[in-house]
Amino acid sequence: MALDINNLTIELCAEKSHCINVVDSLSLSVNEGETVSIVGESGSGKSFLGLSILRLNPPDISKIVSGGIRIKCKSQNEEIDMVKLNAGELAGVRGRLVSMIFQDPNTCLNPVMKIGDQITEAILAHKKVSKKEAESIAVLYLNSLNIDGKSRFRAYPYELSGGMRQRVMIAMAMVLNPCFLIADEPTTALDVTTSLQVLRLIENIKEKSGIGVIFITHDLTVAKSISDRTYVFYAGQVMESGNTEDLINNPVHPYTISLIKSVPSLSKEYVPKQRLFNIPGFLTGDDFNKGKCRFYSRCFKRNDECLRDIPLKVIDGKREVRCVK
């Protein structure tokens, strides 16, 4: 297993007197060579979870209350629990054993530093090589992602297209051959064609290197095209998880059912020219509160039974669902 998250709870106290479990009792595993999607709408805590796996959650307002984040790296013969590492040990692990493609390349790339230098810096932080050797590795890696490494090495991020900037982010994440990759909505800001190219690129990298991948997205059609298994996430909790194909063809949880009904290309009930289904209301901070199902305020099946914390249960030995029905 490449990643094994066990009963992880992370508390976030963004407001002084109000703390929420932004990640609540999360257990999730990813095998080597497997892609697992985390699907959920804006504000559900997907990025927070991704950042927390790397222990990049803001320490002044959040803390890991319980649980473990084990990463097993067969190729480098290492096994670690991210929760137990200190700051120095974490710096030695990030990028080398586990890497992340961040949600927005426009804010994550340094705008005043040439892209080649940004990749070289990442290599020099972990590998005992000369600057010249690191630069050659960076050029080769850019070439492998269809960016002419030699001519683009000295380009600034603003001189590249959105798709190229995303590939530079992929280069920075993958150049040290980590065992595990977290890709946080890497295609959201891209047009359909470029988005497809980036998805294929991530798939190719995974197939060549056999790494485990967590793919964070709000788009079920993207999850369907790229992942083996999917976890549907809402207000910090897994609502449903299972094999992606089965989950989309036969959703059980009211939130998954509602999400699928909102996507014409996935919904069996969609009739062309008919008004598209949408989930009433919005996800709000109150949905993270304890004492009720977190989807309660928007659920078409809710009743008084749902006014308590709802545990995850396993159905047919392979699907997990958090619902009283």
Ligand SMILES: Nc1ncnc2c1ncn2[C@@H]1O[C@H](COP(=O)(O)OP(=O)(O)OP(=O)(O)O)[C@@H](O)[C@H]1O
């Ligand atoms: N640094 C922070 N300070 C305060 N609140 C935060 C911080 N980071 C995240 N949050 C809050 O945690 C919750 C989850 O945010 P997160 O960014 O993980 O959502 P998301 O699922 O990634 O959404 P999106 O799809 O829009 O990227 C939100 O309510 C957000 O306001």
Ligand code: SF4
């Ligand atoms: S527990 Fe109740 S409110 Fe929550 S999803 Fe199930 S039916 Fe809806």
Ligand SMILES: [Mg+2]
């Ligand atoms: Mg996000």
